[in-house]
Amino acid sequence: MILHQFRYDQKAFWRNPASVFFTVAFPVVLLLIFATVFDGQTIEVDGGVEITAYYVPAIITLAVISATMQSLAMSLVIAREDGRLKRGRGTPMPAWVFIAGRVGNSIVTALMMLALIAVLGRVLYGVAIPWDELPAILITLVIGAAAFSCLGIALTAAIPTQDAAAPIVNALLLPLYFLSGIFIPDDELPSGVIEFANHFPIRDFFQAFFNAYLPGGDSGLDWGNLTVVMIWGVAGLLLAIRFFRWTPRSG
Amino acid sequence: MSELVISIRGLRKSYGETEAVRGIDLEVNRGEVFAFLGPNGAGKTTTVEILEGYRKRSGGEVSVLGEDPERAGREWRGRIGIVLQSCRLDPYLTARESLSLYAGYYANPRPVDEVIELVGLEGKADERTGKLSGGQQRRLDVGMALVGDPELLFLDEPTTGFDPAARRQAWETIAGLRDLGKTVFLTTHYMDEAQRLADRVAILAGGRVVARGAPEELGDRDNQPTVITYRGPEGEVSLTTTTPVETLNELTGRALAEGFALEGLEVKRPSLEDVYLELTDRNNGAVEQGVPLP
Numbered sequence: 001m002i003l004h005q006f007r008y009d010q011k012a013f014w015r016n017p018a019s020v021f022f023t024v025a026f027p028v029v030l031l032l033i034f035a036t037v038f039d040g041q042t043i044e045v046d047g048g049v050e051i052t053a054y055y056v057p058a059i060i061t062l063a064v065i066s067a068t069m070q071s072l073a074m075s076l077v078i079a080r081e082d083g084r085l086k087r088g089r090g091t092p093m094p095a096w097v098f099i100a101g102r103v104g105n106s107i108v109t110a111l112m113m114l115a116l117i118a119v120l121g122r123v124l125y126g127v128a129i130p131w132d133e134l135p136a137i138l139i140t141l142v143i144g145a146a147a148f149s150c151l152g153i154a155l156t157a158a159i160p161t162q163d164a165a166a167p168i169v170n171a172l173l174l175p176l177y178f179l180s181g182i183f184i185p186d187d188e189l190p191s192g193v194i195e196f197a198n199h200f201p202i203r204d205f206f207q208a209f210f211n212a213y214l215p216g217g218d219s220g221l222d223w224g225n226l227t228v229v230m231i232w233g234v235a236g237l238l239l240a241i242r243f244f245r246w247t248p249r250s251g
Numbered sequence: 252m253s254e255l256v257i258s259i260r261g262l263r264k265s266y267g268e269t270e271a272v273r274g275i276d277l278e279v280n281r282g283e284v285f286a287f288l289g290p291n292g293a294g295k296t297t298t299v300e301i302l303e304g305y306r307k308r309s310g311g312e313v314s315v316l317g318e319d320p321e322r323a324g325r326e327w328r329g330r331i332g333i334v335l336q337s338c339r340l341d342p343y344l345t346a347r348e349s350l351s352l353y354a355g356y357y358a359n360p361r362p363v364d365e366v367i368e369l370v371g372l373e374g375k376a377d378e379r380t381g382k383l384s385g386g387q388q389r390r391l392d393v394g395m396a397l398v399g400d401p402e403l404l405f406l407d408e409p410t411t412g413f414d415p416a417a418r419r420q421a422w423e424t425i426a427g428l429r430d431l432g433k434t435v436f437l438t439t440h441y442m443d444e445a446q447r448l449a450d451r452v453a454i455l456a457g458g459r460v461v462a463r464g465a466p467e468e469l470g471d472r473d474n475q476p477t478v479i480t481y482r483g484p485e486g487e488v489s490l491t492t493t494t495p496v497e498t499l500n501e502l503t504g505r506a507l508a509e510g511f512a513l514e515g516l517e518v519k520r521p522s523l524e525d526v527y528l529e530l531t532d533r534n535n536g537a538v539e540q541g542v543p544l545p
Contacts, residue, residue, distance in 0.1 A: 087395070090304075
């Protein structure tokens with residue numbers, strides 16, 4: 001039944017121009033812009049890396065959060081206010097199947113974005129795909145995707161209407177992308193900013209993913225940052241269980 | 252042949268200080284179309300959502316298909332179909348895909364093509380639902396509730412906001428449900444809708460049932476006096492009679508004998524609308540205290 005739900009969620013997702021744009025096209029465009037603008041620079045991180053080698057994992061981090069937290073928060077609020085969640089609750093389908101279908105959809109999309117950005121980085125900018133680190137990369141990505149899915153579902157409780165969904169989600173995520181070093185490299189951000197961003201899970205997930213993606217290093221799985229991400233995820237899950245609602249807030 | 256599908260005893264529901272439902276008793280038999288008629292804010296949606304298991308009641312007893320909706324599980328949900336008052340469909344799926352998605356939720360769904368035919372969407376099955384007209388979407392809503400092949404169907408204001416043509420089409424679809432042997436619980440604030448579709452009607456005002464019965468018997472309409480009006484030699488005349496056949500015979504006999512015309516002759520029985528307005532007006536005080544439904 002989960003597979004059944006997942007298939008239709010995928011169909012609806014790929015036919016929705018807004019979700020395809022924000023989740024797929026937006027990260028690709030950002031990668032092209034940043035890699036072009038800052039081409040040739042080196043970043044003073046981990047003993048110096050090429051700017052493009054920095055942006056590939058950075059943009060994958062963004063794409064994962066976009067495919068999970070952002071996409072879920074928006075689509076669930078829209079479905080809730082349409083009355084579609086309420087209608088679903090009137091059928092024999094268990095609630096967890098519905099949620100599992102949506103989260104599955106998000107995680108699969110995140111994995112596809114990993115492949116897409118990694119291949120683009122390799123083809124356009126010669127950023128090696130770190131095959132040796134693949135297990136660490138996949139584990140990190142799935143933990144992050146699951147945690148940000150929970151946070152996205154929890155966030156729906158704070159969004160009152162369909163119109164408010166995009167502004168609230170973007171107002172929350174865009175500044176944190178900047179402050180966490182995803183748009184502007186670490187070494188160009190004042191330390192106070194990084195300090196501040198360290199309070200939020202985007203920074204932790206980015207660091208964990210960056211360390212997993214960096215080739216050759218002995219970093220692999222960064223359990224320190226991953227634990228923080230997981231704690232946020234569990235907190236999101238608890239909030240979601242407590243505050244998620246199936247019936248429209250308006251009307 | 253009078254198996255009870257819905258039975259309600261002393262149902263109450265309050266939101267804070269306000270009582271939206273103030274003690275309702277109702278019974279619905281298998282295979283009948285039952286209409287719950289009342290103005291906005293009368294407590295219709297609150298009641299139907301209690302029956303559907305969406306809301307908890309404050310008091311009274313409710314049994315739907317032999318179970319308490321508050322405690323009923325998945326198996327029970329598979330036996331009912333729900334058409335919500337306002338609900339959109341996923342605009343990026345086609346009508347057929349939406350139905351197939353829901354068919355997958357039920358143990359013994361009705362074939363999707365059959366449902367498409369039942370709700371008259373043959374030509375539109377592969378259109379995205381976002382491209383369907385309001386009336387077509389509503390018929391698809393009914394289809395979504397039918398795809399699990401339920402015994403009992405709830406329709407909450409199925410034609411509110413429709414143009415006359417769309418209403419007529421929706422009515423045909425609903426009338427077709429009776430032929431399938433479904434029990435239908437319908438809420439509406441249109442008298443003609445109740446009159447056209449329902450076997451029995453209960454009129455709700457201010458959270459109470461103020462009248463019930465077959466549409467033609469409501470408010471003792473059968474035994475209400477008939478009003479005959481006409482213009483004769485003596486000017487405008489209005490007669491009230493409980494024996495209209497005799498009165499008319501006498502009147503036309505006199506007109507023929509005396510050679511005057513019965514201009515503008517009208518014979519009027521109170522319509523369901525008259526009864527409805529009279530009943531809900533009488534209870535208006537209660538209506539105004541009612542809470543707007545969330």
